Amino acid sequence: MLRIAVPNKGSLSGPASAMLHEAGYQQRKESKELVLVDPDNEVEFFYLRPRDIAIYVSSGKLDIGITGRDLLVDSGADAEEILPLGFGRSTFRFAGRPGTATSIEDLADRTIATSYEGIVAKHLEDRGIDASVVHLDGAVETAIELGVAQVIADVVETGTSLRNAGLEVFGEPIMKSEAVVIRRTGADGDDPKVQQFLRRLQGVLVARTYVMMDYDCRAEHLEKAVALTPGLESPTVSPLHNEGWVAVRAMVPAKDAQRIMDDLYALGARAILTTAIHACRL
Ligand SMILES: Nc1ncnc2c1ncn2[C@@H]1O[C@H](COP(=O)(O)OP(=O)(O)OP(=O)(O)O)[C@@H](O)[C@H]1O
Numbered sequence: 001m002l003r004i005a006v007p008n009k010g011s012l013s014g015p016a017s018a019m020l021h022e023a024g025y026q027q028r029k030e031s032k033e034l035v036l037v038d039p040d041n042e043v044e045f046f047y048l049r050p051r052d053i054a055i056y057v058s059s060g061k062l063d064i065g066i067t068g069r070d071l072l073v074d075s076g077a078d079a080e081e082i083l084p085l086g087f088g089r090s091t092f093r094f095a096g097r098p099g100t101a102t103s104i105e106d107l108a109d110r111t112i113a114t115s116y117e118g119i120v121a122k123h124l125e126d127r128g129i130d131a132s133v134v135h136l137d138g139a140v141e142t143a144i145e146l147g148v149a150q151v152i153a154d155v156v157e158t159g160t161s162l163r164n165a166g167l168e169v170f171g172e173p174i175m176k177s178e179a180v181v182i183r184r185t186g187a188d189g190d191d192p193k194v195q196q197f198l199r200r201l202q203g204v205l206v207a208r209t210y211v212m213m214d215y216d217c218r219a220e221h222l223e224k225a226v227a228l229t230p231g232l233e234s235p236t237v238s239p240l241h242n243e244g245w246v247a248v249r250a251m252v253p254a255k256d257a258q259r260i261m262d263d264l265y266a267l268g269a270r271a272i273l274t275t276a277i278h279a280c281r282l
């Protein structure tokens, strides 16, 4: 059985379970369930705090896990990222009251509150800045108003929490994060069970970002049409019963689909259809 750690709470929990479900795995029905065995797929899921997942995976007791890149780095655990998953995106940044600082050099001798002490301490050390770091569990924006710190370092997604607290980001982003699949550093990369799991998740990622496009066009326009829809390998081209016409089928990025349809139409293509992809293996 492949043993996989999944976030049990927080921003990553729902989207991680949704992705696993889309990939054909059973997922827990109750948020209190801590372990779920999916015998058909020979997988056992452990629902753990996202912050703890890298530690479990680095111990070798679990084969792989889903967590945030920032949480992986912050933990300092002996685990590595093997597949980015495209959800739970955030940026990790310094912030303070307007005028507090313009760059990281201004942080010398300041106090910085954060829930991600590992990332902040390393970032400061790499740049030779001597500042104190105070660890707080959450709601770090309030640390400034209450005088516990002059600066915070926190996850920023929409920026609403900072705005509401009257704070502004400064300096370069410390890191960009998203949900990632991790494994123990140096673990067997060819393990067929792990490879199959990754292929399923990659299939979901492709199904989410691509659509299938079908259209008919005159054979003399085929080269220009195919340049607009090159597909992943190469488009399928089939003859139509009407002489001089062909049917083309190719995957295209979903975000570009409407523009491509306009361009194909302008080329003379007709019966242009897009359909969702529910699952795929590349
Ligand atoms: N708006 C967000 N707030 C917090 N974390 C976010 C957000 N968007 C994405 N993330 C990512 O989610 C992970 C943090 O998850 P975690 O469950 O520890 O905190 P949380 O989502 O803030 O939940 P909690 O309610 O327990 O504070 C990090 O990888 C972080 O980058």
Ligand SMILES: O=P(O)(O)OC[C@H]1O[C@H](OP(=O)(O)OP(=O)(O)O)[C@H](O)[C@@H]1O
Pocket (backbone or CB within 6 Å): 137, 138, 139, 140, 141, 154, 155, 156, 157, 158, 159, 160, 161, 162
């Ligand atoms: O940029 P935004 O979209 O506002 O999102 C970022 C905020 O969300 C998280 O807080 P959360 O609500 O999880 O509370 P916490 O600080 O107690 O973890 C994070 O710690 C930031 O405060």
Ligand SMILES: [Mg+2]
Pocket (backbone or CB within 6 Å): 138
């Ligand atoms: Mg939080």
